Amino acid sequence: xAVVSQHPSWVxxxxxxxxxxxxxxxxxxATTMFWYRQFPKQSLMxxxxxxxxxxxxxEQGVEKDKFLINHASLTLSTLTVTSxxxxxxxxxxxxxxxSYNEQFFGPGTRxxxx
Amino acid sequence: GxxxxxxxxxxxxxEGDSAVIKCTYxxxxxxxxxxxxxxxxxxxxxxxxxxxxxxxKKDQRIAVTLNKxxxxxxxxxxxxxxxxxxxxxxAANGSGDKLTFGTGTRLAxxx
Numbered sequence: 001x002a003v004v005s006q007h008p009s010w011v012x013x014x015x016x017x018x019x020x021x022x023x024x025x026x027x028x029x030a031t032t033m034f035w036y037r038q039f040p041k042q043s044l045m046x047x048x049x050x051x052x053x054x055x056x057x058x059e060q061g062v063e064k065d066k067f068l069i070n071h072a073s074l075t076l077s078t079l080t081v082t083s084x085x086x087x088x089x090x091x092x093x094x095x096x097x098x099s100y101n102e103q104f105f106g107p108g109t110r111x112x113x114x
Numbered sequence: 115g116x117x118x119x120x121x122x123x124x125x126x127x128x129e130g131d132s133a134v135i136k137c138t139y140x141x142x143x144x145x146x147x148x149x150x151x152x153x154x155x156x157x158x159x160x161x162x163x164x165x166x167x168x169x170x171k172k173d174q175r176i177a178v179t180l181n182k183x184x185x186x187x188x189x190x191x192x193x194x195x196x197x198x199x200x201x202x203x204x205a206a207n208g209s210g211d212k213l214t215f216g217t218g219t220r221l222a223x224x225x
Contacts, residue, residue: 101146105157
């Protein structure tokens with residue numbers, strides 16, 4: 001499977017601050033990456049599709065001005081949670097598709113907003 | 115869009131017994147159905163997948179069946195072991211690479 005890294009693995013921040021999460025594809029060029037959010041004991045919910053060189057596509061109900069996505073290269077996508085609040089505390093996971101349909105995930109970033 | 119339902123939400127089996135998890139999907143355009151295993155605090159790991167052109171796929175103790183007519187697919191784990199304890203998610207792809215996940219099944223294998 002594909003090798004995908006995420007940084008940081010965990011972050012604690014104060015309410016109102018912004019947090020950037022990086023997702024890197026280490027062994028192939030990813031034109032598309034997916035960002036998910038997972039609350040405790042719940043399933044993965046797709047937030048947005050990150051497209052290299054163009055705007056991200058957001059799922060219904062996800063605020064694009066709050067969750068900024070940048071996919072400036074074929075190996076890096078970033079998710080910035082702006083003005084984070086405690087309800088944004090979650091496990092954020094990115095996914096990539098190196099071959100037909102098969103999706104592999106980064107190790108995830110646990111965000112805690114105080 | 116795609117909607118995936120998964121049952122049961124929790125499953126407890128004795129070591130050595132079989133476990134079956136079932137999912138249904140709504141979008142007839144879906145043609146890819148992966149299963150993921152997620153341990154606490156870790157990323158989901160792809161354990162097996164099936165495409166719409168086959169009805170069954172097996173990999174050692176794990177098998178998946180697909181019924182396209184009824185729009186349901188199932189995961190079968192035989193000879194369960196304590197290390198199989200985890201949360202399992204099914205998913206379906208709609209018409210592209212975007213995955214819609216089921217709600218998850220927490221499997222506990224009792225030694």
